[in-house]
Amino acid sequence: MKILVTGGAGFIGSAVVRRAITQRGYTIANLDALTYAANQANLDSIADNPDYSFHRADIRDLDALVKVFAETDPDAVMHLAAESHVDRSIEGPIAFVETNVMGTANMLQAARTHWEGLSDARRDAFRFHHISTDEVYGALGPSGFFTETTRYAPNSPYASSKASSDMLVRAWGKTFKLPVVISNCSNNYGPFQFPEKLIPVVILKALAGEAIPVYGDGSNVRDWLYVDDHAEALLTILERGKLGEIYNVGGDAEVSNLDLVKQICAIIDKELDRSTPSDSLIKFVTDRPGHDFRYAIDSAKIKSELGWTPSVTVEEGIAETVRWYLENREWWQAIQARGHKQDRIGLAVGVKA
Numbered sequence: 001m002k003i004l005v006t007g008g009a010g011f012i013g014s015a016v017v018r019r020a021i022t023q024r025g026y027t028i029a030n031l032d033a034l035t036y037a038a039n040q041a042n043l044d045s046i047a048d049n050p051d052y053s054f055h056r057a058d059i060r061d062l063d064a065l066v067k068v069f070a071e072t073d074p075d076a077v078m079h080l081a082a083e084s085h086v087d088r089s090i091e092g093p094i095a096f097v098e099t100n101v102m103g104t105a106n107m108l109q110a111a112r113t114h115w116e117g118l119s120d121a122r123r124d125a126f127r128f129h130h131i132s133t134d135e136v137y138g139a140l141g142p143s144g145f146f147t148e149t150t151r152y153a154p155n156s157p158y159a160s161s162k163a164s165s166d167m168l169v170r171a172w173g174k175t176f177k178l179p180v181v182i183s184n185c186s187n188n189y190g191p192f193q194f195p196e197k198l199i200p201v202v203i204l205k206a207l208a209g210e211a212i213p214v215y216g217d218g219s220n221v222r223d224w225l226y227v228d229d230h231a232e233a234l235l236t237i238l239e240r241g242k243l244g245e246i247y248n249v250g251g252d253a254e255v256s257n258l259d260l261v262k263q264i265c266a267i268i269d270k271e272l273d274r275s276t277p278s279d280s281l282i283k284f285v286t287d288r289p290g291h292d293f294r295y296a297i298d299s300a301k302i303k304s305e306l307g308w309t310p311s312v313t314v315e316e317g318i319a320e321t322v323r324w325y326l327e328n329r330e331w332w333q334a335i336q337a338r339g340h341k342q343d344r345i346g347l348a349v350g351v352k353a
């Protein structure tokens, strides 16, 4: 199978590309604009594989997409390219609409034209898999779970741009019969995550002995999904998911932000044999505007229908992730050397490459 993956140089996309090549033997064309959070180093392990090709293109550019479809002639699309950081969507929402909404509309149009030109057998087998987020469902209180039928209620510009993109995918499926499937995941973490998201921010701040910013009082809850478990879920959905369906993918690992930060600090203290506890670096900072209190996913559908289940516990995954950042300093030091502007709370915000 030849898969066109968008955003394959990003954190989740690169995990999908590595797994699709090494564990499935698929041929992967990676379409990526290489904006600030993308990193070709994430793909060093497969870059020379004959089943891998790289195509620099921006999903905001429909003509460029049409060319890549013609060059690569895919049997399926996994659409992961997106602006993904909530704080950045608050600072600059328009880029999120342009990339996540217009970019997805462009991808759908290019995929549709390609799909309509395929032979009958290839048309039947074709899939457009749109990778989305549980943030489209809004915020939960202390109880309850998001299911595939939860009403959409996005709160941040990021979440609303992803909700809009989900609706476009649905429309192309219903109106043009493009064979689509959508998945909505919880918070991903693991090796190669760009240091703007909570877990790598905490690890790098703690290693540097700098203040660790916790928004509000740290009581917000997230469900943590190890990125390789997510990559396996995505390939499973592509291979066996039912057309037109939505699948929620969660990690069954709800943790409050403050507890998570303390867990990371404790692992760092143990790994580095630190006498002064790293959690003394925690600094409660101004809360994120419109901060969703809790995300929690019910993954019953993908578990019962497709047989996928998360395999990494949050304790194992966090320990593994901390060790990876300790052992791969050159990876994040290269990102830091590229330079970042600092936002109001001192969080690293990437600049465009």
Ligand SMILES: Cc1cn([C@H]2C[C@H](O)[C@@H](COP(=O)(O)OP(=O)(O)O[C@H]3O[C@H](C)C(=O)[C@H](O)[C@H]3O)O2)c(=O)[nH]c1=O
Binding pocket: 084, 085, 086, 087, 132, 133, 134, 135, 185, 186, 187, 188, 196, 197, 198, 199, 201, 213, 214, 215, 216, 220, 221, 222, 257, 288, 347
């Ligand atoms: C960066 C940072 C975050 N936070 C808090 C804010 C959140 O409650 C939690 C996680 O924040 P983060 O920005 O890492 O992730 P979310 O805003 O939950 O969104 C993430 O998970 C969903 C599913 C996606 O779809 C997003 O693309 C992805 O970014 O920690 C802090 O307290 N301090 C910090 O320095």
